[in-house]
Amino acid sequence: MAAEPGALALHEAARALAASVQPQVAAVLFVSAACTVALAALLAVLRLRPPWWCACPVCEAYLTASWAGEFDNLCDWYAHLLRASPAQTVHVHVLRNVLTANPATVDHMLRARFDNYPKGAPFSAILADFLGRGIFNVDGDAWLFQRKLAAAELASPALRAFAVRVVASELRSRLVPLLDSASREGRGRGRGRGRVLDLQDVFRRFAFDCICKISFGLDPGCLELSMPVSSFENAFDVASTLSARRATVPMQIIWRLKRFFSLGDERKLRDAVRLVDRLAEEVIRQRRKLGGVASGSDLLSRFMGSINDDKYLRDIVVSFMLAGRDTVASALTAFFLLLSDHPEVAAAIRDEVARVAGDADRLTASTFHKLKDMHYVHAALYESMRLFPPVQFDSKFAAGDDKLPDGTAVAKGTRVTYHAYAMGRMESVWGPDCGEFRPERWLRDGRFVPESPYRYPVFQGGARVCIGKELALMEMKAVIVAVVRSFDVEAIERSSRRPRFAPGLTATFAGGVPVRVRRRARESGDGPPI
Numbered sequence: 356m357a358a359e360p361g362a363l364a365l366h367e368a369a370r371a372l373a374a375s376v377q378p379q380v381a382a383v384l385f386v387s388a389a390c391t392v393a394l395a396a397l398l399a400v401l402r403l404r405p406p407w408w409c410a411c412p413v414c415e416a417y418l419t420a421s422w423a424g425e426f427d428n429l430c431d432w433y434a435h436l437l438r439a440s441p442a443q444t445v446h447v448h449v450l451r452n453v454l455t456a457n458p459a460t461v462d463h464m465l466r467a468r469f470d471n472y473p474k475g476a477p478f479s480a481i482l483a484d485f486l487g488r489g490i491f492n493v494d495g496d497a498w499l500f501q502r503k504l505a506a507a508e509l510a511s512p513a514l515r516a517f518a519v520r521v522v523a524s525e526l527r528s529r530l531v532p533l534l535d536s537a538s539r540e541g542r543g544r545g546r547g548r549g550r551v552l553d554l555q556d557v558f559r560r561f562a563f564d565c566i567c568k569i570s571f572g573l574d575p576g577c578l579e580l581s582m583p584v585s586s587f588e589n590a591f592d593v594a595s596t597l598s599a600r601r602a603t604v605p606m607q608i609i610w611r612l613k614r615f616f617s618l619g620d621e622r623k624l625r626d627a628v629r630l631v632d633r634l635a636e637e638v639i640r641q642r643r644k645l646g647g648v649a650s651g652s653d654l655l656s657r658f659m660g661s662i663n664d665d666k667y668l669r670d671i672v673v674s675f676m677l678a679g680r681d682t683v684a685s686a687l688t689a690f691f692l693l694l695s696d697h698p699e700v701a702a703a704i705r706d707e708v709a710r711v712a713g714d715a716d717r718l719t720a721s722t723f724h725k726l727k728d729m730h731y732v733h734a735a736l737y738e739s740m741r742l743f744p745p746v747q748f749d750s751k752f753a754a755g756d757d758k759l760p761d762g763t764a765v766a767k768g769t770r771v772t773y774h775a776y777a778m779g780r781m782e783s784v785w786g787p788d789c790g791e792f793r794p795e796r797w798l799r800d801g802r803f804v805p806e807s808p809y810r811y812p813v814f815q816g817g818a819r820v821c822i823g824k825e826l827a828l829m830e831m832k833a834v835i836v837a838v839v840r841s842f843d844v845e846a847i848e849r850s851s852r853r854p855r856f857a858p859g860l861t862a863t864f865a866g867g868v869p870v871r872v873r874r875r876a877r878e879s880g881d882g883p884p885i
């Protein structure tokens with residue numbers, strides 16, 4: 356019996372549909388099967404406990420997560436282990452990870468034997484989709500080329516002046532009005548306590564606006580009161596969070612399979628990276644039309660003088676954005692959380708700002724010039740990053756066998772991690788009051804005295820020391836001066852004594868940092884604003 360035309364069309368459509376979904380179904384089945392096999396293998400391994408299985412107390416506690424019974428965060432447990440270790444170095448065998456808080460060992464890996472401790476292939480693979488060949492993600496000649504280029508650009512007076520203009524404008528037209536409006540909200544209705552803000556979110560938006568303008572010459576307007584979170588910021592967030600999540604899966608093969616079949620998180624990561632790519636391509640195209648290197652004062656325009664490959668330009672600039680956003684936001688959030696617990700430090704900052712820059716309520720060109728004379732502000736910022744380093748730990752992979760100064764043997768391929776968070780909390784490094792927030796420890800006769808970067812590796816040290824440090828310090832000090840002299844910031848239901856962190860590439864407080872702000876002084880102003 357001949358089929359009716361309608362039924363035939365339906366049949367054809369069903370076949371087409373089946374053919375189109377076949378690869379996805381096969382992929383799902385394959386990945387499920389692979390995961391099942393991996394799980395079965397893992398279970399078998401767990402039951403059999405083969406010779407390489409490690410039953411030492413540290414590995415047992417790690418594998419069973421029993422540390423979580425006593426500590427809120429993995430970094431607190433590691434700090435505890437490192438304090439208890441005579442060498443200030445601990446080997447987590449099952450992770451093939453040697454962790455250290457020993458300044459001599461940090462010096463060894465970052466400076467003396469820098470050649471033996473590159474970032475390595477495992478790290479590059481995890482961030483490759485997002486960062487490509489950007490400075491963060493490469494070793495050897497590719498790294499050295501970008502390092503020289505970027506260090507020269509960041510040190511140039513023109514870029515520094517541009518960065519000051521960007522930060523001043525973001526403060527004057529966005530951050531201060533936002534805090535002001537939050538402090539006014541609720542007043543006159545009998546409460547007088549102001550709207551609750553998530554300070555972490557505010558600083559992330561602030562820092563993203565600044566670093567986008569400095570890197571690309573592009574203003575995403577994330578801190579604009581009327582604007583929703585930009586899709587670009589969102590994509591950037593998703594890409595960095597999901598890239599970091601790759602590092603937490605027990606076996607690389609899992610994310611690699613999901614990536615191959617574009618499933619779950621890997622699909623979201625791919626889409627987010629595509630959005631970042633599209634925007635970067637568009638900005639680069641526009642810049643080229645406007646005359647490339649002559650088109651602006653931002654980093655992208657300046658790099659265009661030396662690099663023609665647009666994909667390479669994209670990778671370099673995206674690395675800068677990653678480096679410059681979350682670190683600054685994390686440091687500022689922790690700083691104000693500590694200040695909320697230490698009003699005496701806020702009072703000392705106000706005294707210094709008034710002494711050095713006068714009582715005016717707004718930022719002027721001269722205030723920026725005087726930031727370098729604010730030794731107490733500098734000390735308070737360094738002290739806060741000692742307790743809350745934005746990059747809590749940083750790993751390298753040993754290129755060859757080695758012996759660390761503390762006596763630990765390191766086999767080729769081992770991950771070696773310096774733990775800045777633990778180091779800030781070591782009595783052996785900072786003395787018995789290491790847990791206290793005491794800016795005075797950085798001052799001698801009222802002047803800031805720096806520490807060795809191997810005791811305080813917050814900006815790393817050695818050949819790969821952070822090249823954005825001066826820019827970051829200018830930005831953060833400007834925020835501190837502008838906010839502290841005009842507002843009281845009070846953290847709600849959060850204390851610097853018991854932080855809880857969320858996983859990620861930089862230190863992030865789980866659940867944000869809710870605060871109330873209260874305006875302190877009225878706008879008066881002396882000298883022209885920037």
Ligand code: HEM
Nearest residue numbers: 490678679682683686745746813814815819821822823827
């Ligand atoms: C509080 C703020 C900051 C902190 C604590 C910080 C910390 C660090 C750390 C620990 C590293 C080493 C990372 C690694 O090798 O894996 C690093 C590298 C780097 N930082 Fe920063 N950073 C900050 C702000 C910035 C800013 C604002 C920029 C850019 C404008 C920047 C640009 C870079 C770059 C390009 C590198 C790579 C250097 C290299 O590999 O040679 N950083 N930073």
